[in-house]
Amino acid sequence: MSILEVKDLKVSFDSIMGKVNAVKGVSFSVNEGEILGIVGESGSGKSxxxxxxxxxxxxRTGSIDSGEIIFDGKNLLELSEKELCKFRGDRISMIFQEPMTSLNPVVTVFKQLKEVYKIHMPEKIKDCRRELVALLSRLxxxxAEKILDKYPFExxxxxxxxxxxxxxxxxxxDIIIADEPTTALDVTTQAEILDLLKEIKNENNSGIILITHDLGVIAEMAQRVAVMYxxxxxxxxxxxEFFDxxxxxxxxxxxxxxxxxxDGRFRSIDGNVPNLYEKVQGCPYYKRCKxxxxxxxxxxxxxxxxxxxxKVRCLKAKDLVREEVKNG
Incomplete structure (x- = not known):
């Protein structure tokens, strides 16, 4: 059962060179207890x-121009900031791409984690330190007791x-968005982080959106894949189906x-993703497509x-399927 549905989402930003359409009609869904992997080059609109x-x-610089984000029967785009805060961090959370810039360097770890209790579970705030020690130990x-009193830069x-x-x-x-959760980590730490995400999914039956450039991580973690360009x-x-x-x-x-x-040489994709300011006619992958x-x-x-x-967004998709049937 889908717990989150994104329908025809369009997001743009204003810049000194004019309006930039960063997301052009994205649609996908996430089911309970499922990991959806989202892959694609930088600038494809994942984050x-x-x-x-x-x-x-x-x-101040960006806007959601159209679309729907349906969670628990509600369109999140129609909620006020106050109403959205009841969901954000509580029922939908996000692990940001760069923890070194997402954490406040001049506030202790404990104070930053305590803020979650202050906003979403004020009735537990008196006992939150004990719970946090247990949680960090699980991770x-x-x-853990000493780590709570340290600053992120330490x-x-x-x-x-x-x-x-x-x-x-x-x-x-219910939903965790993990945006490049293993970026810049060594292989051993990366494996531990991925195992933690699996445990969280299994324990809480959470849906996870896993954004990554690493197809190896997708193969290990995801049940479904959405490729963005x-x-x-x-x-x-x-x-x-994606790998086969x-x-x-x-x-x-x-x-x-x-x-x-x-196979004797490393492959790469010729050319680059079109500039966001560029007006693209037809298929945006045209110049790079064989x-x-x-x-x-x-x-x-x-x-x-x-x-x-x-599902495939390609004019040749049906021809490829026919060819496969013919040769099959």
């Missing part, structure tokens, strides 16, 4: 989409990331560029379902 879900788009943080990257996870776990949310979802399917039968040319190129697919034709330059592709649960 902006997650910030929109949390209601954290700065209205394999040594000397902690390693791995410890700061665990503090961010603890902050997201306190209220046992230039502000939109271009393919969505199960993780097994990806259909969008961008997905195929991403998989070919994985180090595991080394399957592109004149039709792709003239016509913007729509999302189509090529098989149950497998």
């Amino acid at each position: 902006v989409s997650s910030l929109a879900i949390m209601g954290l788009i700065d209205d 394999n943080i040594p000397d 902690l390693s990257g791995g410890l700061k990331q665990r503090i961010m996870i603890a902050m997201g776990m306190i209220c046992k949310p 230039f502000g939109n979802v271009v393919e969505e399917c199960s993780v097994l 039968n990806a259909k969008h040319p961008y997905s195929i190129d991403l998989l070919a560029a994985m180090p595991d697919n080394f 399957m592109a034709s004149k039709e792709c330059l003239e016509k913007e592709p729509e999302m189509i379902e090529i098989s149950k649960g497998h």
Whole structure:
């Protein structure tokens, strides 16, 4: 059952060079107890989409132009800031991409974690230190009692990331958005963080949106995958279908560029993601696509379902399916 549905979400920002459409009609859903992996190059709209879900788009420079974000039967975009605060951090939480900049360097860990109790569980605030010590210990943080009294700048990257996870776990949310939770961490710490996310999912039956560049992490963690490019979802399917039968040319190129697919040389995708200020006609992947034709330059592709649960935004998708059937 879907616990969160994002429908045709569009987000833009004002800049000195004019309006920038960062998210151009994103749609996806997350089920209870499911990990949805979102992948794509930098600038594809992954983090902006997650910030929109949390209601954290700065209205001085950005705006949500249209769409719906349905959670628990309510459209979060229609709620006031006060109403949204009842959900944010309580039933929907986010583990931010850079813990070193997301945590306040001049406030102790305890005071920052205590704030969650102050806002969402004031009745527990007197006993919150004991609960926090138990929680940090569960997250394999040594000397949890001492860590609570330290400042973030005194902690390693791995410890700061665990503090961010603890902050997201306190209220046992229904949805956790993990934006690059293992960035800049060593391999051992990365494995521990991923195991923690699995435990959280299993214990609370939480839905998790896992944003990452690492397809290896997706293979290990996710049940479904949404591939984003230039502000939109271009393919969505199960993780097994993605690795065995990806259909969008961008997905195929991403998989070919994985180090595991080394065949005597490392593959890369030629060209770059279009500039956000650039007016793109037709398919935004046209200039980089090995399957592109004149039709792709003239016509913007729509999302189509090529098989149950497998959606692709590509004009060639149906032809690829026919070819597969013919050769099958």
